[in-house]
Amino acid sequence: MTDTATHVSGEKARIGAPSIAGFTEEGENLSPMNAAASPIGGDAVKAHSHGGGAGVPDSSRAGRLTSYKLEDFAPLTGREEDFRFTPLKRMGGLHKNALTGAAPVLVMTGAKAVALETVAMSDARVGSAGVPEDRISANAWNSAAEAKIVTIPAESIGEQVTLTYTGDSTEAAAAHLVVIAEENSESVVVIDHVGTAVLAQNIEFDVREGAKLTVISLQAWEDTAIHAASHLAKVRKDGHFKHIAVTYGGDLVRLTPSAHFAGEGGEVELFGLYFADAGQHLEHRLFVDHATPHCTSNVLYKGALQGKDAHTVWVGDVLIRKEAPGTNSYEANRNLVLTEGARADSVPNLEIETGLIDGAGHASTTGRFDDEHLFYLMSRGIDEKTARRLVVRGFLNEIVQQIRVPEIEERLNETIERELAATGN
Amino acid sequence: MSTLEIKDLHVSIETEQGNKEILKGVSLTIKTGETHAIMGPNGSGKSTLASTIAGHPRYTVTSGTITLDGEDVLEMSVDERARAGLFLAMQYPVEVPGVSMTNFLRTAKTAIDGEAPKLRTWTKDVKTAMEALKIDAEFASRNVNEGFSGGEKKRVEILQLELFKPKFAILDETDSGLDVDALKVVSEGVNRAQEQNEMGTLLITHYTRILRYIKPDFVHVFVDGKIAEQGGAELADRLEEEGYDRFLNVPA
Numbered sequence: 001m002t003d004t005a006t007h008v009s010g011e012k013a014r015i016g017a018p019s020i021a022g023f024t025e026e027g028e029n030l031s032p033m034n035a036a037a038s039p040i041g042g043d044a045v046k047a048h049s050h051g052g053g054a055g056v057p058d059s060s061r062a063g064r065l066t067s068y069k070l071e072d073f074a075p076l077t078g079r080e081e082d083f084r085f086t087p088l089k090r091m092g093g094l095h096k097n098a099l100t101g102a103a104p105v106l107v108m109t110g111a112k113a114v115a116l117e118t119v120a121m122s123d124a125r126v127g128s129a130g131v132p133e134d135r136i137s138a139n140a141w142n143s144a145a146e147a148k149i150v151t152i153p154a155e156s157i158g159e160q161v162t163l164t165y166t167g168d169s170t171e172a173a174a175a176h177l178v179v180i181a182e183e184n185s186e187s188v189v190v191i192d193h194v195g196t197a198v199l200a201q202n203i204e205f206d207v208r209e210g211a212k213l214t215v216i217s218l219q220a221w222e223d224t225a226i227h228a229a230s231h232l233a234k235v236r237k238d239g240h241f242k243h244i245a246v247t248y249g250g251d252l253v254r255l256t257p258s259a260h261f262a263g264e265g266g267e268v269e270l271f272g273l274y275f276a277d278a279g280q281h282l283e284h285r286l287f288v289d290h291a292t293p294h295c296t297s298n299v300l301y302k303g304a305l306q307g308k309d310a311h312t313v314w315v316g317d318v319l320i321r322k323e324a325p326g327t328n329s330y331e332a333n334r335n336l337v338l339t340e341g342a343r344a345d346s347v348p349n350l351e352i353e354t355g356l357i358d359g360a361g362h363a364s365t366t367g368r369f370d371d372e373h374l375f376y377l378m379s380r381g382i383d384e385k386t387a388r389r390l391v392v393r394g395f396l397n398e399i400v401q402q403i404r405v406p407e408i409e410e411r412l413n414e415t416i417e418r419e420l421a422a423t424g425n
Numbered sequence: 426m427s428t429l430e431i432k433d434l435h436v437s438i439e440t441e442q443g444n445k446e447i448l449k450g451v452s453l454t455i456k457t458g459e460t461h462a463i464m465g466p467n468g469s470g471k472s473t474l475a476s477t478i479a480g481h482p483r484y485t486v487t488s489g490t491i492t493l494d495g496e497d498v499l500e501m502s503v504d505e506r507a508r509a510g511l512f513l514a515m516q517y518p519v520e521v522p523g524v525s526m527t528n529f530l531r532t533a534k535t536a537i538d539g540e541a542p543k544l545r546t547w548t549k550d551v552k553t554a555m556e557a558l559k560i561d562a563e564f565a566s567r568n569v570n571e572g573f574s575g576g577e578k579k580r581v582e583i584l585q586l587e588l589f590k591p592k593f594a595i596l597d598e599t600d601s602g603l604d605v606d607a608l609k610v611v612s613e614g615v616n617r618a619q620e621q622n623e624m625g626t627l628l629i630t631h632y633t634r635i636l637r638y639i640k641p642d643f644v645h646v647f648v649d650g651k652i653a654e655q656g657g658a659e660l661a662d663r664l665e666e667e668g669y670d671r672f673l674n675v676p677a
């Protein structure tokens with residue numbers, strides 16, 4: 001496995017203090033854009049952002065604008081730090097147009113005591129777990145005609161519900177969902193996206209005290225779909241939020257899972273698996289905001305790419321604020337490029353504002369499945385097709401096995417088989 | 426009994442400066458049960474010969490033949506050669522991301538035998554072979570060669586040799602990078618495979634040390650893409666004493 005330029009030296013660059021030299025040499029902190037005069041940076045920016053320092057305010061996640069109001073976000077040019085990889089031309093207007101199309105239909109199955117409500121955007125629970133962190137999210141917030149609310153009752157154990165969004169329109173639409181995991185509940189919520197859509201979506205996850213919420217979000221769209229989704233999680237005291245993003249459908253998918261700690265003792269696990277084919281743009285930008293003491297976060301995203309102009313983007317922002325001593329955090333992204341012409345961008349970005357952490361580290365590798373791997377496996381009698389399957393399945397399995405919902409694991413394995421067969425590999 | 430026959434083999438590779446001939450007429454016949462050692466200076470083409478037999482796409486055979494019991498090996502794909510009974514223990518085994526040793530070994534065994542091995546005996550066979558080669562059980566769950574030390578990679582090549590039971594094994598500097606104990610353990614593995622499967626062995630090495638454990642029936646001196654001299658085990662000792670000067674300084 002060869003490492004690309006995005007590789008961060010030291011596979012497990014675990015550190016216990018912020019002042020390790022060379023630590024911020026990669027990542028977004030060095031981006032020259034959004035200089036001091038940036039309208040987004042301004043006074044909101046903290047004087048110290050690890051590595052970035054004064055002069056590049058917007059490069060620190062601490063200084064990134066959040067707002068419910070669309071007007072607060074300047075129109076996008078594509079040069080913004082958080083949109084520099086996104087082909088805006090292919091966004092179907094989600095970042096600039098009114099989103100008046102019909103939202104995909106949402107159906108809930110498998111619920112025992114879980115309630116699904118439809119409420120006005122003015123409902124007090126809307127906005128309880130998040131604030132838009134980019135322009136598309138704000139646009140969706142402003143455009144959504146209604147919100148869906150899913151509540152997992154306090155103390156309930158073992159609920160497993162599936163929320164399926166089925167789209168059949170290519171008119172730009174907005175959707176809003178709030179998932180509330182009440183105190184000490186333990187549940188699994190599968191959010192499935194099928195059919196086609198041009199959709200800007202906000203999903204809030206309110207992980208209340210002691211709650212354990214596992215979310216599996218499948219972006220399993222047909223080829224034409226365009227999907228920008230903000231997943232905003234608030235993890236309260238002793239809450240546990242496990243989020244698994246699985247993206248393989250759609251023409252363009254941009255998913256931004258953001259997890260904010262709002263109490264001590266919380267735990268966040270962000271896993272992801274993506275499989276990009278020719279022409280697909282699959283982007284995952286995640287943010288873990290350590291704002292309270294003694295919280296743990298673990299991030300692992302794995303992606304496979306094949307075909308001409310398959311493009312994946314992974315940006316992992318982890319911010320450990322001054323208020324978060326005792327933090328333990330690790331993030332990694334691994335990509336496997338199967339054919340020529342595919343491109344994986346990978347940017348781990350760790351900002352540490354306190355020296356009193358238990359550990360923090362990041363890693364990023366992009367490997368190429370090349371002729372030497374193939375030769376080795378084939379020289380042991382394994383035919384080419386099987387060899388490829390062996391490598392890809394093996395590589396992605398680490399994430400698949402995190403899912404622990406047999407139907408979905410099986411569906412994913414079938415999908416991987418299909419993807420591999422599709423290009424005649 | 427099987428025969429692997431190489432006749433007047435010429436092999437080129439493509440380089441930036443154009444085609445370069447590396448093997449310049451190699452002829453060699455190995456029968457099952459025999460051990461042939463190949464010794465020769467760096468860059469003389471030993472690994473090229475090994476890789477060409479295994480079918481590495483980098484090497485182009487411009488003339489000559491390789492046959493296994495009369496079957497044209499050059500017509501076979503890489504995996505077909507392995508299934509036909511050829512095994513190459515590589516000088517630099519490749520790290521394969523994402524594939525666990527367990528999964529790899531089982532998949533390869535299934536491919537070679539044409540049917541899945543019986544789970545219970547297979548697990549036992551793997552365990553026994555690993556123990557004999559002093560490979561820690563923990564390696565089974567690691568990815569193929571990933572992060573293995575040089576010596577560990579070599580042991581794992583011999584582990585495969587024992588499990589896959591080929592007719593012919595080509596060992597490309599399997600002894601390089603092995604510590605004294607590992608050399609013994611690995612040699613024993615090769616000898617076991619040879620006894621149990623009546624295997625033919627082509628052993629490429631720079632050192633006579635391994636030949637104390639694996640006794641060659643024939644020694645070939647490889648120089649500049651050709652076999653310059655052949656003899657018995659005593660030739661190896663002579664080479665160790667005299668080096669290759671005798672072969673390199675022949676007037677043009």
Ligand SMILES: Nc1ncnc2c1ncn2[C@@H]1O[C@H](COP(=O)(O)OP(=O)(O)OP(=O)(O)O)[C@@H](O)[C@H]1O
Binds near residue numbers: 447
């Ligand atoms: N890509 C290449 N471009 C140019 N020359 C090459 C290339 N690949 C191999 N060669 C040359 O082919 C020759 C034979 O190499 P080979 O690896 O077969 O040697 P060897 O006998 O196995 O050497 P060693 O004892 O060092 O393992 C060498 O001179 C090598 O430099």
Ligand SMILES: [Mg+2]
Binds near residue numbers: 472473516598
């Ligand atoms: Mg060699």
